[in-house]
Amino acid sequence: MKKQFHVVGAIIENEQKEIFCALRGPDMSLAGFWEFPGGKIETGETPEEALVREIKEEFNCEIEVREKVEDTTYEYEDVMVRLETFKAKLIAREPIATEHAEVRWISRDEIRYLNFAPADVPAVEKISKKQ
Structure with a gap:
């Protein structure tokens, strides 16, 4: 059985x-x-608590988690991933990349042209349709 x-x-x-x-x-x-x-x-964490913690650890900023956008399960070659995606609002400090190669602010029109990880694609499709 694949790791989940x-x-x-x-x-x-x-x-x-x-x-x-x-x-x-x-x-x-x-x-x-x-x-x-x-x-x-x-x-012991809720998805919302995990998101606040992860964003603080990886980008040194604080967010307020809002409504859920998507809940996707994707089977990669060696793992199964369930990804819950939420809208969020930046409430303290601009995010800075500490682990990622690059970060960008992208318009909804342009977002569909980035090469997103497969599990993220359903959320990309959903938000790129809304203006």
């Missing part, structure tokens, strides 16, 4: 209606893919 992971991702939108996206670095799994930032849910 339950992870969360944040769709952080700024005042200009741009979405924060992160490029996975060469030392990370799925290197070279873009993603909505987030990470694994630890034992």
